[in-house]
Amino acid sequence: MTDKLRVAVIGAGRWAASAHLPGFVGSPLSDVVMICDVDRELAEARAREFDIPEVVTDVEKVLSRRDIDVVDVVTRGESHEPLTFAALEAGKHVLCEKPVCHDYRDVWRAHELAFSKGLKTKVGLTFRYAPAVQYMFHLIREGYIGDPYVFNGYEQNSQWLDPYVPIDKRIHKVKPVGEEPFGTDLSREGIHLLSLEIYGSPTIDIGLELVGSELTQLVGVLGNMVPYRRRTNLDIELERINVDDTDMFIAECANGALYSMQSSYATVGNYPGIEANVYGSKGGLKVRLVEEFGVIQTLHGAKPDAVEYVPLEVPDQFFPPAYEPGQRWDTVFYSNLVHDFMREIVEGGETNQGNFAQSARVQEIVNAVGLSHREHRWVNLPLENKDQTK
Ligand SMILES: NC(=O)c1ccc[n+]([C@@H]2O[C@H](COP(=O)([O-])OP(=O)(O)OC[C@H]3O[C@@H](n4cnc5c(N)ncnc54)[C@H](O)[C@@H]3O)[C@@H](O)[C@H]2O)c1
Numbered sequence: 001m002t003d004k005l006r007v008a009v010i011g012a013g014r015w016a017a018s019a020h021l022p023g024f025v026g027s028p029l030s031d032v033v034m035i036c037d038v039d040r041e042l043a044e045a046r047a048r049e050f051d052i053p054e055v056v057t058d059v060e061k062v063l064s065r066r067d068i069d070v071v072d073v074v075t076r077g078e079s080h081e082p083l084t085f086a087a088l089e090a091g092k093h094v095l096c097e098k099p100v101c102h103d104y105r106d107v108w109r110a111h112e113l114a115f116s117k118g119l120k121t122k123v124g125l126t127f128r129y130a131p132a133v134q135y136m137f138h139l140i141r142e143g144y145i146g147d148p149y150v151f152n153g154y155e156q157n158s159q160w161l162d163p164y165v166p167i168d169k170r171i172h173k174v175k176p177v178g179e180e181p182f183g184t185d186l187s188r189e190g191i192h193l194l195s196l197e198i199y200g201s202p203t204i205d206i207g208l209e210l211v212g213s214e215l216t217q218l219v220g221v222l223g224n225m226v227p228y229r230r231r232t233n234l235d236i237e238l239e240r241i242n243v244d245d246t247d248m249f250i251a252e253c254a255n256g257a258l259y260s261m262q263s264s265y266a267t268v269g270n271y272p273g274i275e276a277n278v279y280g281s282k283g284g285l286k287v288r289l290v291e292e293f294g295v296i297q298t299l300h301g302a303k304p305d306a307v308e309y310v311p312l313e314v315p316d317q318f319f320p321p322a323y324e325p326g327q328r329w330d331t332v333f334y335s336n337l338v339h340d341f342m343r344e345i346v347e348g349g350e351t352n353q354g355n356f357a358q359s360a361r362v363q364e365i366v367n368a369v370g371l372s373h374r375e376h377r378w379v380n381l382p383l384e385n386k387d388q389t390k
Contacts (some may be wrong), residue, residue, distance in 0.1 A: 005033040009061045011074035012037035012046040019330040021050045023338030030342045063090040089111045097124040104364035111356035122341040123359040127202040131318040131337035132297040146213045146282030148257045155203040155262040157273035163229040183241035190375045195245040197366050200263030204362045210278040213253040219368035219378045220249025225266045249369045275294030296329040
């Protein structure tokens with residue numbers, strides 16, 4: 001088929017293999033034509049696994065190719081920003097993992113650049129694409145909950161409960177050089193923002209959609225329940241590493257709703273560990289995305305005259321095209337994300353859910369919680385136009 005979008009994936013690591021690549025392979029609208037990783041052996045292994053014709057190690061070889069429509073950035077944190085701006089400058093639609101940038105104002109800049117060039121963007125806000133969450137959004141648009149009163153969000157699991165699990169989960173043969181070690185400022189104010197930014201943000205995103213409103217003020221705290229841990233697989237000793245492994249914030253919304261959020265990876269429970277509950281004048285909805293005994297999602301609803309929550313079946317239309325019962329949560333949710341992005345590009349028009357503008361709203365909240373923690377106070381939103389990440 002010649003009318004498929006031609007995609008290049010930058011980063012051939014674990015998340016590319018379990019989420020992004022199955023997503024592109026499962027969408028009838030995309031063809032992955034190139035994979036790029038500085039680790040050639042890894043890129044070649046992924047190319048064999050997913051039948052990708054071309055392997056490169058230099059990002060320039062991706063960006064200079066005029067026949068590529070979409071660039072997918074699935075590298076680790078610090079490289080997201082430069083790769084995203086370079087791909088947009090090269091005229092590509094961009095899917096990027098979160099955070100696109102640490103400072104929300106830079107995410108807005110990326111959004112404005114994309115918008116000025118007529119390009120679409122998408123961020124790895126994975127959990128809004130769970131079929132049960134897409135159905136929840138649909139029910140809310142149809143008036144199921146009435147006026148929203150309360151949102152409670154949780155994004156938590158126990159992946160770093162054990163202090164011997166290194167904070168850097170990559171398997172290193174030699175110690176990484178040239179990387180700034182984070183979590184070395186041991187003051188309360190110097191805590192390195194990790195759980196909220198990397199794990200909490202997709203549920204903050206869901207909450208914004210469920211309450212249908214901006215936040216006007218918030219207060220939050222960043223905690224570190226497991227203060228000593230191994231830094232890499234090559235370290236034997238535990239080291240004091242000051243990162244937020246557990247955090248909470250509460251907020252008020254412009255429409256009067258109250259909003260709360262907790263994010264942690266030191267709380268007992270399985271992946272991915274999302275719960276999002278919303279209560280309104282006409283009903284309540286509770287979604288749970290926690291893989292338990294083969295079930296990856298559940299949605300329950302209740303009404304004022306039938307207050308016991310009952311399971312709601314998610315209609316087929318909310319599942320990705322290549323869905324098969326028994327698939328893993330990451331494949332199912334990400335397949336919906338990828339196919340939705342491909343459809344938004346192919347169909348044109350203005351629809352572009354979970355784009356850089358939405359990611360900037362989420363990142364502004366992350367930055368505001370960091371500020372609230374450091375300055376021990378309520379923070380008003382929108383933030384003043386200054387660097388909130390320091
Ligand atoms: N949305 C989600 O729910 C979710 C879940 C898991 C991971 N992630 C995100 O996905 C991203 C990747 O995570 P991962 O676990 O796959 O990491 P990983 O370390 O396994 O893979 C990253 C790969 O990128 C390559 N790379 C780095 N910089 C590069 C560059 N400039 N050019 C080419 N290749 C480069 C590395 O060699 C590595 O192979 C991270 O940002 C992570 O936070 C998101």
